[in-house]
Amino acid sequence: MKKLNRRSFIKGGLATTAAAMVVKEKTSAASGDFDNYPEGMGVIVDLTRCVGCRSCEAACNKEQDLPEPAVPFDDFSVFDHMHHGEKRRTDETAYTVVNRYDTPEIDHPLFRKIQCNHCNEPACLTSCFVNAYTKTPEGAVIYNAKVCVGCRTCMVACPFYIPTFKYSSAFTPRIMKCIFCYDTRLKNGQPPACVEACPQEALTFGRRKDVLKIGKQRIRETPGKYVDHIYGEHEVGGTAWMYLSSVPFDKVGFDTHVPKEPIINSVKEFLAMVPMVLTIWPGLFVGFHLLATRKDKVKEMEKEAELKKAKENDEKEEQV
Amino acid sequence: MLRRKTIMRTALALTTGAILFAPGQLLSMEAEDAPETVTIDSLASLYEPVEFNHLMHVDYASCAECHHHTTGVKVADPNCIRCHANTPEGDDVTCVGCHEADRFGKKYLAELDNPVLYHIDKPGLKGAYHLNCIGCHQIIDGPTGCTDCHAMTEAGEKRFNTGEYAPKGGAVSESHH
Numbered sequence: 001m002k003k004l005n006r007r008s009f010i011k012g013g014l015a016t017t018a019a020a021m022v023v024k025e026k027t028s029a030a031s032g033d034f035d036n037y038p039e040g041m042g043v044i045v046d047l048t049r050c051v052g053c054r055s056c057e058a059a060c061n062k063e064q065d066l067p068e069p070a071v072p073f074d075d076f077s078v079f080d081h082m083h084h085g086e087k088r089r090t091d092e093t094a095y096t097v098v099n100r101y102d103t104p105e106i107d108h109p110l111f112r113k114i115q116c117n118h119c120n121e122p123a124c125l126t127s128c129f130v131n132a133y134t135k136t137p138e139g140a141v142i143y144n145a146k147v148c149v150g151c152r153t154c155m156v157a158c159p160f161y162i163p164t165f166k167y168s169s170a171f172t173p174r175i176m177k178c179i180f181c182y183d184t185r186l187k188n189g190q191p192p193a194c195v196e197a198c199p200q201e202a203l204t205f206g207r208r209k210d211v212l213k214i215g216k217q218r219i220r221e222t223p224g225k226y227v228d229h230i231y232g233e234h235e236v237g238g239t240a241w242m243y244l245s246s247v248p249f250d251k252v253g254f255d256t257h258v259p260k261e262p263i264i265n266s267v268k269e270f271l272a273m274v275p276m277v278l279t280i281w282p283g284l285f286v287g288f289h290l291l292a293t294r295k296d297k298v299k300e301m302e303k304e305a306e307l308k309k310a311k312e313n314d315e316k317e318e319q320v
Numbered sequence: 321m322l323r324r325k326t327i328m329r330t331a332l333a334l335t336t337g338a339i340l341f342a343p344g345q346l347l348s349m350e351a352e353d354a355p356e357t358v359t360i361d362s363l364a365s366l367y368e369p370v371e372f373n374h375l376m377h378v379d380y381a382s383c384a385e386c387h388h389h390t391t392g393v394k395v396a397d398p399n400c401i402r403c404h405a406n407t408p409e410g411d412d413v414t415c416v417g418c419h420e421a422d423r424f425g426k427k428y429l430a431e432l433d434n435p436v437l438y439h440i441d442k443p444g445l446k447g448a449y450h451l452n453c454i455g456c457h458q459i460i461d462g463p464t465g466c467t468d469c470h471a472m473t474e475a476g477e478k479r480f481n482t483g484e485y486a487p488k489g490g491a492v493s494e495s496h497h
């Protein structure tokens with residue numbers, strides 16, 4: 001089934017008319033029209049409130065029907081585990097993880113929850129040339145597993161390293177990432193499972209513009225408690241999930257070098273090329289490389305996998 | 321010292337709503353008037369209810385530190401004083417009287433739309449409990465672990481993949497601290 005889709009997609013990509021169509025869609029997506037969703041929902045994550053209880057992780061696991069964890073969710077030794085010198089990251093078994101940061105600035109640790117930030121202008125969406133991603137009016141960035149070809153462009157494009165993949169087989173790739181509980185909750189006007197589970201109300205859910213106002217009120221009315229910045233208000237063009245912190249954001253694992261404008265603006269030219277590149281796969285991977293070097297660190301492993309994939313694709317093409 | 325007759329008045333669950341006090345108390349309420357224990361069970365599902373020893377906590381904090389401006393005791397927070405410097409005892413001093421249980425439900429979010437509303441960021445009931453309790457416990461070294469205050473239920477063990485429901489064949493928690 002998938003195999004067929006993939007083949008016919010590649011064939012379709014060869015046709016100039018089809019390519020032109022994709023270009024058109026791409027342009028409208030890239031032009032920053034997501035402000036059309038002023039009623040979109042958001043969450044403000046207050047690091048000063050989070051106590052690292054992992055209730056959000058447990059709730060997400062059940063809500064999204066994810067696999068049993070390796071250790072219980074009330075096991076706090078996970079905060080000490082490092083993987084290749086890095087703290088835990090989201091993957092195909094966990095759409096959200098909490099990490100602990102011991103900062104010299106304050107006498108107690110801070111905890112930071114990670115999940116998809118549901119960007120206003122998502123790089124994953126704009127970089128995807130089969131339009132597998134959608135930004136819904138409610139604010140969620142969701143995906144359609146049926147059209148995904150598993151090229152991993154979104155994975156490389158996302159400034160926050162969020163999308164991951166599950167490969168049941170080489171031909172049924174499936175993007176795995178937080179979907180803002182869109183299917184089960186958000187679209188019915190309910191808060192996400194993690195928000196509902198949080199005992200500390202470290203996660204405040206509401207319309208993005210309203211939670212932004214709440215964040216600003218907290219900064220204004222408790223002087224000295226927070227750094228005067230809301231991460232995600234402007235980063236990468238604004239994100240639905242935003243953060244308040246009592247220490248500078250780079251001290252608690254945030255990338256403070258992401259551009260203030262949508263990622264798409266810096267890769268627009270490359271992306272306009274993408275449909276044409278469909279006929280020349282090697283060129284596509286030069287593009288991947290451009291994207292990859294824009295970010296400061298990309299796993300060696302991923303590159304290898306891409307190369308392997310490229311080879312596979314080349315072979316595939318020869319067969320077609 | 322303590323006036324037992326009023327202490328014993330009630331140990332109402334907070335869910336059941338207002339704890340009513342005799343009319344005519346226009347000024348501040350005395351700590352001794354408060355219930356000895358309060359069963360906090362309105363949100364209990366993953367955890368057992370909390371038997372909150374109110375009497376003991378009276379020694380640790382002034383009424384206003386938890387009840388804000390509702391007991392007629394002067395509030396300390398400069399933000400609150402702006403409007404509540406002389407607010408008398410309210411009709412309702414319970415947590416749920418002000419803190420919405422369904423904080424992120426459609427209905428309450430719509431109420432927050434009121435453009436003249438100042439309190440746009442009032443924690444919900446669960447947030448109010450935990451922020452207040454844990455916030456203070458962190459400062460005075462009180463208990464802060466989840467199960468220090470409420471034991472986990474079976475539903476909780478399922479949710480957290482712990483106890484009976486711990487992952488099979490994996491290293492299992494020695495957790496807390």
Ligand code: SF4
Pocket residue numbers: 116117118119122123124125141157158159160161162163177
């Ligand atoms: S955080 Fe990454 S995956 Fe999530 S919407 Fe933004 S670009 Fe896409």
Ligand code: SF4
Pocket residue numbers: 059060061063064095096115116177178179180181192193194195
């Ligand atoms: S919004 Fe839903 S999918 Fe995303 S981290 Fe929270 S519970 Fe998981």
Ligand code: SF4
Pocket residue numbers: 049050051052053054055056057098111113197198199200201202203
């Ligand atoms: S549930 Fe809330 S307090 Fe607990 S780890 Fe998650 S965000 Fe932090």
